[in-house]
Amino acid sequence: xxxxxxxxxxxxxxxxxxxxxxxxxxxxxxxxxxxxxxxxxxxxxxxxxxxxxxxxxxxxxxxxxxxxxxxxxxxxxxxxxxxxxxxxxxxxxxxxxxxxxxxxxxxxxxxxxxxxxxxxxxxxxxxxxxxxxxxxxxxxxxxxxxxxxxxxxxxxxxxxxxxxxxxxxxxxxxxxxxxxxxxxxxxxxxxxxxxxxxxxxxxxxxxxxxxxxxxxxxxxxxxxxxxxxxxxxxxxxxxxxxxxxxxxxxxxxxxxxxxxxxxxxxxxxxxxxxxxxxxxxxxxxxxxxxxxxxxxxxxxxxxxxxxxxxxxxxxxxxxxxxxxxxxxxxxx
Ligand code: AHR
Numbered sequence: 001x002x003x004x005x006x007x008x009x010x011x012x013x014x015x016x017x018x019x020x021x022x023x024x025x026x027x028x029x030x031x032x033x034x035x036x037x038x039x040x041x042x043x044x045x046x047x048x049x050x051x052x053x054x055x056x057x058x059x060x061x062x063x064x065x066x067x068x069x070x071x072x073x074x075x076x077x078x079x080x081x082x083x084x085x086x087x088x089x090x091x092x093x094x095x096x097x098x099x100x101x102x103x104x105x106x107x108x109x110x111x112x113x114x115x116x117x118x119x120x121x122x123x124x125x126x127x128x129x130x131x132x133x134x135x136x137x138x139x140x141x142x143x144x145x146x147x148x149x150x151x152x153x154x155x156x157x158x159x160x161x162x163x164x165x166x167x168x169x170x171x172x173x174x175x176x177x178x179x180x181x182x183x184x185x186x187x188x189x190x191x192x193x194x195x196x197x198x199x200x201x202x203x204x205x206x207x208x209x210x211x212x213x214x215x216x217x218x219x220x221x222x223x224x225x226x227x228x229x230x231x232x233x234x235x236x237x238x239x240x241x242x243x244x245x246x247x248x249x250x251x252x253x254x255x256x257x258x259x260x261x262x263x264x265x266x267x268x269x270x271x272x273x274x275x276x277x278x279x280x281x282x283x284x285x286x287x288x289x290x291x292x293x294x295x296x297x298x299x300x301x302x303x304x305x306x307x308x309x310x311x312x313x314x315x316x317x318x319x320x321x322x323x324x325x326x327x328x329x330x331x332x
Contacts, residue, residue: 033066036302038061038069040069040096041084041095042057046240047212049268053098058291081108084097088108088112093302094119096298102124102126113132113133118301119133119134120138135309136297138294142190143193146190146193146265150193169202170201172203172234176209177238183238188237205223209241211240215241220234234262239268246262246280255279264280268330268332272326284315289332
């Protein structure tokens with residue numbers, strides 16, 4: 001008899017607890033920050049930039065006491081889609097994600113919308129036309145980054161490479177980022193925008209280095225093998241590929257930063273070290289420290305506030321002349 005009573009009391013207690021939880025979860029009141037569950041579908045760990053970005057997303061959640069479910073897709077879109085669907089199934093409050101490529105997101109974005117889960121795009125955008133599928137895009141203007149890289153080249157090439165000579169054709173090779181990704185597409189476009197009207201700047205080779213140091217080195221080796229001493233400039237869509245290419249250039253017996261001018265994007269610490277050593281000429285900043293902006297948007301959403309459709313990060317350009325002074329200030 002006592003056993004039965006204990007059992008009945010236990011069930012009653014559990015029911016009371018469950019009902020209480022549901023009530024608080026279903027109430028119209030905005031949730032407390034500590035109740036929020038955020039799912040974040042990250043791309044992978046292809047670069048120093050990405051590692052810093054992941055660190056920013058994870059550490060900022062801890063700092064704000066927000067529960068984070070984090071998934072690393074290891075560079076595969078199908079893994080990101082799986083993670084996305086699992087966040088929907090778990091009924092998280094907000095989904096953040098950095099799409100590995102621009103296309104192919106319509107179905108999962110619509111599933112999230114139908115489930116009433118807001119989506120925030122972090123770092124990269126998608127090429128869907130229905131903008132109601134996400135709340136905002138937080139991150140850099142990649143076209144502007146490509147334009148800044150091209151502008152620096154046009155304004156500085158003569159001074160750096162041929163101060164005492166007439167400038168003739170400038171042969172450029174380009175290392176692109178992940179095929180189909182927003183930064184690769186936009187940095188490709190932005191650089192060409194800047195070069196338009198400057199016919200002596202010629203892009204003689206362009207190929208993907210997948211945003212990784214190893215692939216950057218491999219592709220630069222191939223460029224050097226086929227075009228050798230003809231190459232005047234390397235434009236790399238990120239610092240990791242540029243750092244890999246520097247190794248290839250040195251192994252080929254040329255001086256990176258002198259024989260071949262190197263322009264890259266991201267402004268990670270490794271790039272500043274290479275600039276301080278005179279091996280990289282300029283890096284265009286692309287900040288990975290998006291955690292604070294992301295959770296500001298999450299919290300604003302939970303409070304029911306309206307968020308701008310695009311939140312652009314403020315960034316600069318760092319030529320090698322400022323590298324040594326800037327190095328101690330770098331946060332990534
Ligand atoms: O989307 C941002 C880009 O992705 C960074 O420039 C690159 O390093 C990263 O992998």
